[in-house]
Amino acid sequence: MNTSDQTATCRRRFLKQAALGVAALGAPFSLAAAQNDRKAADSFAFGLVADVHYADTEPKGGRYYRDSAAKLAAAVEVFQREHAAFVVELGDLVNTGPSKAAELSYLKTVCGILGRYPGPKHFVLGNHCVEKLTKAEFLTACGRDPRTTYYSFDHGSHHFVVLDADFLEDGTPYGAGNFQWTDSWIPAEELRWLEADLARAAGRPTIVFIHQNLHNDGNPHAVKNAPQVRKVLEEAGSAVAVFQGHMHTGGGAQIRGVAYRTLRAMVEGPGIENNAFAVVRVNKSRIDFQPFGKMPDGC
Numbered sequence: 001m002n003t004s005d006q007t008a009t010c011r012r013r014f015l016k017q018a019a020l021g022v023a024a025l026g027a028p029f030s031l032a033a034a035q036n037d038r039k040a041a042d043s044f045a046f047g048l049v050a051d052v053h054y055a056d057t058e059p060k061g062g063r064y065y066r067d068s069a070a071k072l073a074a075a076v077e078v079f080q081r082e083h084a085a086f087v088v089e090l091g092d093l094v095n096t097g098p099s100k101a102a103e104l105s106y107l108k109t110v111c112g113i114l115g116r117y118p119g120p121k122h123f124v125l126g127n128h129c130v131e132k133l134t135k136a137e138f139l140t141a142c143g144r145d146p147r148t149t150y151y152s153f154d155h156g157s158h159h160f161v162v163l164d165a166d167f168l169e170d171g172t173p174y175g176a177g178n179f180q181w182t183d184s185w186i187p188a189e190e191l192r193w194l195e196a197d198l199a200r201a202a203g204r205p206t207i208v209f210i211h212q213n214l215h216n217d218g219n220p221h222a223v224k225n226a227p228q229v230r231k232v233l234e235e236a237g238s239a240v241a242v243f244q245g246h247m248h249t250g251g252g253a254q255i256r257g258v259a260y261r262t263l264r265a266m267v268e269g270p271g272i273e274n275n276a277f278a279v280v281r282v283n284k285s286r287i288d289f290q291p292f293g294k295m296p297d298g299c
Ligand SMILES: [Zn+2]
Pocket: 051, 053, 092, 128, 246, 248, 265
């Protein structure tokens, strides 16, 4: 299947969900419609960026680490222009550095850029975030509470869940490079928390953020116990979409009524012309995904 065929297939999948009145992902929304929607009580937008991988180092392969600074600055301008209610960074905010001090200096640069956006910012833990740092060190440097690596919040009519798949099979948290990037798990304790959290949300439509993938079973980018996580989401019956990073080309699927969408990595490709990020507009009955730059619009 070539890329355009894949895009067409995925768009159809997302439109099928729209026909069910649950959510639409894939069709860029019209600006006029968005402006009208903004007046509605439960209509709002949020910004999404994945795999920034900022580092003050030379490019390697397709990854242009330094260029992510200008790309992220451009994304922040769009998030402000589009009145994003909050911004979610989907993991791998910085690339691996030669030392803890180097990684902290990369974080200072990139968090300074994100800080130009004045609203709430959510940081999903990626594998590269904890190559030299612990989770607590990373989150503290980002200005987040270091005690909560997974949590939820409500906005408008929707419930939002930030998951942390940076764990080994026995529940040991990733930290300071004690892991293989392909060995990602959601531990039993987090699964129990998710089940209880979705029950507390009492059917509120739910959007999930995670770095590693909850579809793509068997792929090295997938969470090893993704089927267990999907079962919790499916049984709650309220999950409409899952936004992910980690697999830099992007992609997606729809499984049992839940749309899984992996964002293309911001770090891929030189210069601002290779930027990739998205604005997601939410209202009661639909979700519209607006891609920017090289972000595919189909899935
Ligand atoms: Zn990455």
